[in-house]
Amino acid sequence: xxxxxxxxxxxxxxxxxxxxxxxxxxxxxxxxxxxxxxxxxxxxxxxxxxxxxxxxxxxxxxxxxxxxxxxxxxxxxxxxxxxxxxxxxxxxxxxxxxxxxxxxxxxxxxxxxxxxxxxxxxxxxxxxxxxxxxxxxxxxxxxxxxxxxxxxxxxxxxxxxxxxxxxxxxxxxxxxxxxxxxxxxxxxxxxxxxxxxxxxxxxxxxxxxxxxxxxxxxxxxxxxx
Amino acid sequence: xxxxxxxxxxxxxxxxxxxxxxxxxxxxxxxxxxxxxxxxxxxxxxxxxxxxxxxxxxxxxxxxxxxxxxxxxxxxxxxxxxxxxxxxxxxxxxxxxxxxxxxxxxxxxxxxxxxxxxxxxxxxxxxxxxxxxxxxxxxxxxxxxxxxxxxxxxxxxxxxxxxxxxxxxxxxxxxxxxxxxxxxxxxxxxxxxxxxxxxxxxxxxxxxxxxxxxxxxxxxxxxxxxxxxxxxxxxxxxxxxxxxxxxxxxxxxxxxxxxxxxxx
Numbered sequence: 001x002x003x004x005x006x007x008x009x010x011x012x013x014x015x016x017x018x019x020x021x022x023x024x025x026x027x028x029x030x031x032x033x034x035x036x037x038x039x040x041x042x043x044x045x046x047x048x049x050x051x052x053x054x055x056x057x058x059x060x061x062x063x064x065x066x067x068x069x070x071x072x073x074x075x076x077x078x079x080x081x082x083x084x085x086x087x088x089x090x091x092x093x094x095x096x097x098x099x100x101x102x103x104x105x106x107x108x109x110x111x112x113x114x115x116x117x118x119x120x121x122x123x124x125x126x127x128x129x130x131x132x133x134x135x136x137x138x139x140x141x142x143x144x145x146x147x148x149x150x151x152x153x154x155x156x157x158x159x160x161x162x163x164x165x166x167x168x169x170x171x172x173x174x175x176x177x178x179x180x181x182x183x184x185x186x187x188x189x190x191x192x193x194x195x196x197x198x199x200x201x202x203x204x205x206x207x208x209x210x211x212x213x214x215x216x217x218x219x220x221x222x223x224x225x
Numbered sequence: 226x227x228x229x230x231x232x233x234x235x236x237x238x239x240x241x242x243x244x245x246x247x248x249x250x251x252x253x254x255x256x257x258x259x260x261x262x263x264x265x266x267x268x269x270x271x272x273x274x275x276x277x278x279x280x281x282x283x284x285x286x287x288x289x290x291x292x293x294x295x296x297x298x299x300x301x302x303x304x305x306x307x308x309x310x311x312x313x314x315x316x317x318x319x320x321x322x323x324x325x326x327x328x329x330x331x332x333x334x335x336x337x338x339x340x341x342x343x344x345x346x347x348x349x350x351x352x353x354x355x356x357x358x359x360x361x362x363x364x365x366x367x368x369x370x371x372x373x374x375x376x377x378x379x380x381x382x383x384x385x386x387x388x389x390x391x392x393x394x395x396x397x398x399x400x401x402x403x404x405x406x407x408x409x410x411x412x413x414x415x416x417x418x419x420x421x422x423x424x425x426x427x428x429x430x431x432x433x434x435x436x437x438x439x440x441x442x443x444x445x446x447x448x449x450x451x452x453x454x455x456x457x458x459x460x461x462x463x464x465x466x467x468x469x470x471x472x473x474x475x476x477x478x479x480x481x482x483x484x485x486x487x488x489x
Binding site for chain 1: 237266280286330
């Protein structure tokens with residue numbers, strides 16, 4: 001079995017090559033009580049920073065996604081302290097000064113791009129902060145859509161911006177006030193409320209487990225030709 | 226012809242009408258102002274702290290974006306953006322040590338050497354005076370005071386015109402059939418960002434500048450700076466409270482009145 005050396009908070013461990021950082025830490029004897037969630041790269045709980053031997057750069061990744069490399073010096077960031085603006089989404093106005101008024105520190109951005117370099121989702125983080133600075137709610141919402149709120153951008157930012165809260169405010173305003181209303185969704189909700197599918201649901205609810213299992217196994221996975 | 230255009234944040238919000246008018250104006254001469262695909266806040270004020278290069282990153286990053294998109298010239302309308310980008314570009318051309326450091330810090334970008342030229346749309350218009358005259362449909366027939374403020378003219382190395390007595394906007398007014406009045410305070414400071422922490426200082430500036438324009442017979446003031454526009458326009462109500470005999474003047478962007486003269 002091929003092994004690699006990693007350093008967890010400065011202490012050397014030999015772990016099998018090919019493990020993720022998270023599995024390698026567990027292999028080394030650590031047990032996660034914080035900083036671990038879905039283990040599939042979606043929840044953003046396992047932010048990790050590391051350096052490699054002979055390389056000055058500070059890297060950032062998700063422990064459940066990144067494979068260990070020989071000579072990695074790493075530590076987990078189980079939590080990012082971050083201030084969150086309090087607002088009532090029903091009363092927020094969707095204009096070009098809204099985000100700036102809740103998060104005035106975005107004006108401190110000097111375009112260093114450190115947030116973008118830290119993002120394990122490879123988002124253009126600085127670009128969405130810049131978009132929010134010029135009041136472009138739509139662009140902020142679109143560019144930040146895949147954010148998993150791991151906090152690495154906020155921890156690295158020299159302007160002390162909490163990017164992911166800024167982005168979440170933008171997406172909430174966008175969803176509520178800016179994005180076109182989905183007419184077909186409204187229609188479908190109305191149909192459901194008027195009981196269009198009530199009979200079918202009732203029939204299903206009354207079926208036995210055996211019958212449900214049979215129906216499930218015989219279902220069309222792709223609509224039939 | 227296409228020219229690269231860096232809008233800046235204010236041209237997308239408070240000064241949107243300035244952007245719209247200028248883009249339309251240039252279209253009349255077959256010039257398309259193409260917005261950079263990616264751009265960032267210019268940094269707002271060109272920091273005079275020479276060794277804090279952090280404040281240069283934003284401007285240099287924008288110049289890199291222009292270069293990446295294949296442009297060798299970049300225009301911008303807002304005087305603050307113009308000043309910041311132009312001064313940063315001068316630094317890029319003259320301070321190799323600083324640029325080595327910046328290029329090494331911004332290692333995800335291509336290196337920058339000052340090869341893009343930053344120009345103000347007024348400089349382009351200045352070279353087309355005859356064409357402008359030909360296209361005038363409704364001569365302006367009013368008297369205008371041209372207000373330049375500081376940032377298009379200082380420091381001298383980045384001035385769009387003779388820095389003590391600029392005349393570009395006067396030439397534009399005359400080309401459009403208007404009368405340019407003598408205006409000694411055309412390059413006085415409007416008070417700039419002082420408006421945030423000492424409004425009274427800006428009230429005093431506004432009073433002096435607008436009164437001077439009026440005394441010289443102006444019907445309106447034209448400018449090229451959203452911040453000057455804000456200080457001279459929005460603060461007039463405050464001035465009236467302080468000086469009961471004061472009567473204001475409309476403050477317009479140069480491209481708004483030029484467009485008016487060129488349209489049917």
